[in-house]
Amino acid sequence: MDNHLLVSELLNENFPVECEIVGSTNLKDLVDAEVTFESAESGSYMDLSATIGFLVVVVTFIKNAVDIYISLKKEWKRKPEKDEIEIRIVVSKEVAKHLDKTTRERLIKAVISKIENEK
Secondary structure (H helix, E strand, O other): OOHHHHHHHHHHHHOHHHHHHHHHHHHHHHHOOOOOOOOOOOOOOOOOHHHHHHHHHHHHHHHHHHHHHHHHHHHHOOOOOHHHHHHHHHHHOHHHHHOOHHHHHHHHHHHHHHHHHOO
């Protein structure tokens, strides 16, 4: 499974309401890192910036968790544990500070499960 598909599935499984709010096109752009914030000139007065901002943090976190999982597994020749991944994200990645511990743990478990079950 490629990383874009993995990230998209994890987003939809863990944040279905937020994904529905921003729509599939915007979600694809978020996952593909093609996001630019622009003010809408018309619409239904729904400000999506907070939801999009949150999903940007989540996408970045998931991508970091996947990268760390893959590099640790390759280096250690075994599957890394949730705590081993979380320690590296919290220590080295600014984005982790924007998510609470429960959300971080839930996402890391989901990343591990998704990667290990794809084989």
